[in-house]
Amino acid sequence: xxxxxxxxxxxxxxxxxxxxxxxxxxxxxxxxxxxxxxxxxxxxxxxxxxxxxxxxxxxxxxxxxxxxxxxxxxxxxxxxxxxxxxxxxxxxxxxxxxxxxxxxxxxxxxxxxxxxxxxxxxxxxxxxxxxxxxxxxxxxxxxxxxxxxxxxxxxxxxxxxxxxxxxxxxxxxxxxxxxxxxxxxxxxxxxxxxxxxxxxxxxxxxxxxxxxxxxxxxxxxxxxxxxxxxxxxxxxxxxxxxxxxxxxxxxxxxxx
Amino acid sequence: xxxxxxxxxxxxxxxxxxxxxxxxxxxxxxxxxxxxxxxxxxxxxxxxxxxxxxxxxxxxxxxxxxxxxxxxxxxxxxxxxxxxxxxxxxxxxxxxxxxxxxxxxxxxxxxxxxxxxxxxxxxxxxxxxxxxxxxxxxxxxxxxxxxxxxxxxxxxxxxxxxxxxxxxxxxxxxxxxxxxxxxxxxxxxxxxxxxxxxxxxxxxxxxxxxxxxxxxxxxxxxxxxxxxxxxxxxxxxxxxxxxxxxxxxxxxxxxxxxxxxxxxxxxxxxxxxxxxxxxxxxxxxxxxxxxxxxxxxxxxxxxxxxxxxxxxxxxxxxxxxxxxxxxxxxxxxxxxxxxxxxxxxxxxxxxxxxxxxxxxxxxxxxxxxxxxxxxxxxxxxxxxxxxxxxxxxxxxxxxxxxxxxxxxxxxxxxxxxxxxxxxxxxxxxxxxxxxxxxxxxxxxxxxxxxxxxxxxxxxxxxxxxxxxxxxxxxxxxxxxxxxxxxxxxxxxxxxxxxxxxxxxxxxxxxxxxxxxxxxxxxxxxxxxxxxxxxxxxxxxxxxxxxxxxxxxxxxxxxxxxxxxxx
Numbered sequence: 001x002x003x004x005x006x007x008x009x010x011x012x013x014x015x016x017x018x019x020x021x022x023x024x025x026x027x028x029x030x031x032x033x034x035x036x037x038x039x040x041x042x043x044x045x046x047x048x049x050x051x052x053x054x055x056x057x058x059x060x061x062x063x064x065x066x067x068x069x070x071x072x073x074x075x076x077x078x079x080x081x082x083x084x085x086x087x088x089x090x091x092x093x094x095x096x097x098x099x100x101x102x103x104x105x106x107x108x109x110x111x112x113x114x115x116x117x118x119x120x121x122x123x124x125x126x127x128x129x130x131x132x133x134x135x136x137x138x139x140x141x142x143x144x145x146x147x148x149x150x151x152x153x154x155x156x157x158x159x160x161x162x163x164x165x166x167x168x169x170x171x172x173x174x175x176x177x178x179x180x181x182x183x184x185x186x187x188x189x190x191x192x193x194x195x196x197x198x199x200x201x202x203x204x205x206x207x208x209x210x211x212x213x214x215x216x217x218x219x220x221x222x223x224x225x226x227x228x229x230x231x232x233x234x235x236x237x238x239x240x241x242x243x244x245x246x247x248x249x250x251x252x253x254x255x256x
Numbered sequence: 257x258x259x260x261x262x263x264x265x266x267x268x269x270x271x272x273x274x275x276x277x278x279x280x281x282x283x284x285x286x287x288x289x290x291x292x293x294x295x296x297x298x299x300x301x302x303x304x305x306x307x308x309x310x311x312x313x314x315x316x317x318x319x320x321x322x323x324x325x326x327x328x329x330x331x332x333x334x335x336x337x338x339x340x341x342x343x344x345x346x347x348x349x350x351x352x353x354x355x356x357x358x359x360x361x362x363x364x365x366x367x368x369x370x371x372x373x374x375x376x377x378x379x380x381x382x383x384x385x386x387x388x389x390x391x392x393x394x395x396x397x398x399x400x401x402x403x404x405x406x407x408x409x410x411x412x413x414x415x416x417x418x419x420x421x422x423x424x425x426x427x428x429x430x431x432x433x434x435x436x437x438x439x440x441x442x443x444x445x446x447x448x449x450x451x452x453x454x455x456x457x458x459x460x461x462x463x464x465x466x467x468x469x470x471x472x473x474x475x476x477x478x479x480x481x482x483x484x485x486x487x488x489x490x491x492x493x494x495x496x497x498x499x500x501x502x503x504x505x506x507x508x509x510x511x512x513x514x515x516x517x518x519x520x521x522x523x524x525x526x527x528x529x530x531x532x533x534x535x536x537x538x539x540x541x542x543x544x545x546x547x548x549x550x551x552x553x554x555x556x557x558x559x560x561x562x563x564x565x566x567x568x569x570x571x572x573x574x575x576x577x578x579x580x581x582x583x584x585x586x587x588x589x590x591x592x593x594x595x596x597x598x599x600x601x602x603x604x605x606x607x608x609x610x611x612x613x614x615x616x617x618x619x620x621x622x623x624x625x626x627x628x629x630x631x632x633x634x635x636x637x638x639x640x641x642x643x644x645x646x647x648x649x650x651x652x653x654x655x656x657x658x659x660x661x662x663x664x665x666x667x668x669x670x671x672x673x674x675x676x677x678x679x680x681x682x683x684x685x686x687x688x689x690x691x692x693x694x695x696x697x698x699x700x701x702x703x704x705x706x707x708x709x710x711x712x713x714x715x716x717x718x719x720x721x722x723x724x725x726x727x728x729x730x731x732x733x734x735x736x737x738x739x740x741x742x743x744x745x746x747x748x749x750x751x752x753x754x755x756x757x758x759x760x761x762x763x764x765x766x767x768x769x770x771x772x773x774x775x776x777x778x779x780x781x782x783x784x785x786x787x788x789x790x791x792x793x794x795x796x797x798x799x800x801x802x803x804x805x806x807x808x809x810x811x812x813x814x815x816x817x818x819x820x821x822x
Contacts, residue, residue: 140330142585 001057003027007049007069015039016093017048020076024063024084024103027053036074060084060103067092072112078105081122094131097124100148110154114138119167121148129154132176137163143184145169161188164204180206183245200238201245207232211251219247259284259296260752262719265306266726268686270695271710275687276726278303283717286752290713299754301721304746307690308709309368309718311697314487314522314557315638316569317358318372318386318395320379321590321598325352325567325639328588329602332567344761351566351602351639355389359765361645363392363756366720366745369708371396371701373487373522373637374438374571376592377404378798380430384769384809391765392748392755394708394718396701398487399432400571401473403444405594405795406788408462411472417822420476421780422788424820427482429804431771431813434484434701435477438571439491440469443597451574455491455504466491467508474519478512480774481818483702485513485555487520493575496531499540503547511553516702523559523637525619537611538674539618545625548632555700556626557635560619560650561612562642565604570640573597594795605642610674613667615641617675623654624682629691633700647693648742652735654684654692659735683732703770706814717752720745769813780822 005022018037022045026032034045045051049069057063060083067077072091079098088096091109097116103123105116110128116135134156137144144163155173165184174192183201190197193210198219209230219237225248226232232248262281267274282292316322326332326349335350336357347357362370370390375383375397387395401407401423410419423435441459442452450460455467470488477486490505492498502524509519521527530540548554570576573589576599580587583601590598605612619641626632634651638644653660664671664678672678684692698709707716724741731738748756755765782788783800792800807813 138331138334140328140332142331 001027001053001055001063003051003053003063003065005045005049005051005065005067005069007067007071007074009070010048010073013070013073016073016075018075019045020079021045022065022067022077022086023079023081024060024065024086025080025082027063027065028057028060078103081105091128097122100124113157115152116145116148116150118144118146119148119150120146123148124150126150126152126154129173130156130160132157132159133162134160135164135167135169136161145186155192161186164188174210180204197249198238198245198247200241200243201247202238202241202243203245205246206248208247208249211253212247212249213253214255215249215252217254258753259292260717260749260754261292261296261298262306262721263298263300264303265301265721266303267306267711268690269308269711270687270691271308271698271704272712274711281306281711281719283749283752286717287707288711288713288715288717299721299747301746303725305686305722305724305726305741306711307366307720307722308694308698308711308715309720309748309750310362310366311369311371311694311701311709312362312367312635312638312644313371313520313633313697313701314373314635315370315644316373316640317370317390317638318355319375319383319397321374321569321571321600322352323382323386324588324590325569325600326354328586328600329567332602341760342762343764351643352569355386359390359392360756360761363748363750363761364744364759365644365647365742366722366748367393367644368718368720368748368750369394369396369697369703371398371433373398374400374436374489374598375430375432376400376571376596376598377426377430377432378592378595378796378803380432381805381809384431384805387767387769388811391767392750392761394768394770396433396770397431398434398436399427399430400436400438400596401426402437402440402442402469402571403447403594403596406782406791407473408444408464408469409791411469412463416472416475417479417780418782419472420479420820420822421776421782423473423476424480424774424776424780425782427771428773431769431805431807431810433770433772434482434487435473436487436489436571437470437473438489438596439493439575440473440488441466442491443571443573446574446577446597447591452491455501455508467505470505471508474509474512478518479821481820482772482774483705483816483818484700485517485520485702487522489522489570489572490524490527493523493526493570493572494529494579496529496533496537499528499530499544502527502544506547506551506554509551509553511551513553516699517555517631518553519555520700521554521556523635523640524556524622525559525561525615525641526637528618528622534611537614539614539621539676541618541621541625542676545622548626549628552628552631555631555633555696556622557633557637558619558623558650559635559637560623560641561605561615562636562646562649563605563607563612563616564642565602566639566642567600567602568640569598569600571596571598573599575599576601579603593797594791607667610668610670613671614674616667617664617671617677620653620660621675621677621680623684623692624680629684629688630696630699632692633696634689634692645743648739651689651693651742652731652738655689655731655738656733656735657681657683658732685731686726706770706816717749719747719749721747721749766812769810770816771810771813772816772818774818774820776820777822
């Protein structure tokens with residue numbers, strides 16, 4: 001089954017649309033009417049977007065959803081999805097792929113904050129940049145992303161992979177401040193530069209191919225390691241949290 | 257105000273000596289009356305269990321500490337979300353819900369009066385503001401005096417009357433209801449990084465022991481003739497082996513009042529631990545319950561722990577720090593100038609954890625081993641042991657041995673060797689439950705004179721009607737029906753109006769705050785005492801004139817004036 005959703009230009013582009021029902025799982029059940037919230041009102045999807053459904057699906061994995069148009073303020077797309085695929089041609093709003101447990105989301109533009117928050121499985125590929133709290137936990141939570149994979153070709157904002165407890169994250173660009181804060185597991189690879197990385201980590205592995213600026217001082221230096229043909233400085237910590245995580249970085253500078 | 261006639265109500269009203277009579281109740285002008293005019297609104301109760309409105313004598317629902325629990329746990333707000341419905345506001349939160357969440361959920365359980373267990377006097381204003389938005393329950397605030405420098409100095413000098421005068425001024429100024437002592441001396445010591453471990457050990461900053469503070473406060477309380485007794489959270493909460501401290505404290509309590517108890521000891525479950533450490537941790541509910549059985553001047557509440565996620569919050573700062581060292585999760589501590597402190601930690605009580613399983617058993621044992629239900633009231637120290645929405649489950653556990661055994665099979669297997677619970681066969685009856693959830697509370701708080709806790713003409717029309725037909729249910733076997741029945745009233749009536757119907761609040765409501773004003777002779781008016789004024793001006797961050805909570809903050813309120821012996 002192929003679903004194509006084309007969002008029309010909003011009358012007021014500042015009003016966000018909450019579209020947690022746009023998942024392959026929702027299209028599997030035909031009776032389901034897809035509703036979205038525009039501001040504080042609920043509407044059928046047809047009020048804000050044109051959509052067409054072609055073909056039939058016997059399982060969720062047969063469903064491919066293509067989202068076009070003005071989607072930079074459409075939130076919660078793919079929340080709780082368990083299979084199938086969503087492709088977004090433009091930018092996507094916050095909370096894309098929250099709690100997803102399977103399937104694949106591909107974003108050809110950029111993503112806003114909270115991309116893949118608390119996801120358990122599946123795959124997210126973002127060709128542009130991602131906002132703050134990419135692959136992280138939520139306010140007050142103790143465990144962020146638990147499984148699956150996230151790949152961002154651009155850069156990400158602050159608090160990337162906060163509280164991450166499992167899964168794999170690959171960031172091709174740079175990160176903002178406090179990447180991998182409170183890390184509890186999983187593997188994060190940052191090909192660019194990062195700042196104050198892995199603060200208070202207790203377990204997990206983080207590779208920084210660029211430079212880790214303002215390194216947290218409470219990490220124990222273990223020497224150098226050759227990984228993937230690149231020489232890394234190996235750190236253990238965060239000692240302040242009696243942590244046992246591994247941080248590998250090519251360059252690092254402490255706060256002056 | 258509208259008149260209501262309740263027909264065919266199956267009433268259990270322990271204070272009036274009614275145990276299961278089908279009768280009619282007439283309500284007019286917010287009170288229960290002998291009879292109403294010819295055209296009242298008639299509610300046919302069809303023989304459903306009808307009790308006085310529930311009273312929670314120790315809960316944490318309002319004030320800075322509770323609110324800080326809300327700040328600290330945004331994840332708690334992800335649960336318990338309800339949408340706007342009729343007059344009901346949006347609510348959210350599970351263990352520390354919004355004020356309206358507390359109010360609606362208590363109302364659905366049939367509760368109409370709540371006592372906020374611990375309010376720092378300096379921060380009482382916030383508590384009163386939140387009371388206003390807990391509209392379906394009348395409220396009282398227990399005021400913390402455990403580290404009050406003015407009172408401690410007076411006790412140090414052996415001047416009980418001066419201590420009583422300071423208490424009287426403070427209660428009046430902050431519109432409080434009763435004296436609360438939380439880890440007396442210990443929270444004060446914690447301001448200097450220390451704690452006390454024994455009631456007969458001098459506290460570091462004053463020439464006093466916790467036992468002397470407790471005894472002094474009890475005598476001052478009786479000099480002021482306050483409606484409630486001293487409300488005590490004993491020292492050494494949560495420490496293995498603390499039952500000796502608890503029993504020692506109870507041993508110091510004289511019998512000074514013939515209308516009510518002389519000491520109300522709260523959440524005693526947390527104070528009935530044996531062992532020397534966590535490895536040999538065990539229940540000592542039997543000696544504690546025996547002590548209570550021999551001492552009619554003491555009333556305790558359970559402080560039952562139920563499994564699941566919750567937030568602990570208490571004025572006992574050092575205890576919360578010790579808890580943090582066990583959990584290594586987020587925590588907060590707070591010091592309140594010359595008065596007290598507090599701490600907050602989110603916890604998760606787990607069935608697979610031996611210590612948590614023993615704690616669960618101890619609360620039930622206390623309720624079952626204390627022979628007189630008037631002396632052991634039902635609480636969870638909400639939300640410390642569990643959120644109050646677990647009350648129906650606790651009632652079912654107390655009424656059904658079979659349910660206790662079924663739950664016992666699910667908890668940590670080593671619990672059996674450490675607790676006497678499996679050997680206790682007692683099952684409480686409907687009357688006992690009515691005592692432990694409303695009548696006992698009303699008497700212990702001393703608010704029966706205000707028309708609380710009974711259903712005779714002259715009483716406030718606070719009534720809970722549960723969808724329970726007592727003759728059709730066998731409590732020991734059909735515990736599911738007890739849980740369902742107590743979880744949602746058919747009608748909750750507050751001051752003569754139906755406020756909650758089958759779990760939904762149907763009107764906005766307006767509550768009353770009760771506060772006390774002891775009539776102190778001019779010689780003991782501490783407001784003009786130069787020593788006290790100097791202490792205030794030198795050490796407080798606010799001026800004495802800005803300290804009192806003005807009556808405007810109280811909304812609807814009722815002042816209880818007491819004659820004093822000063």
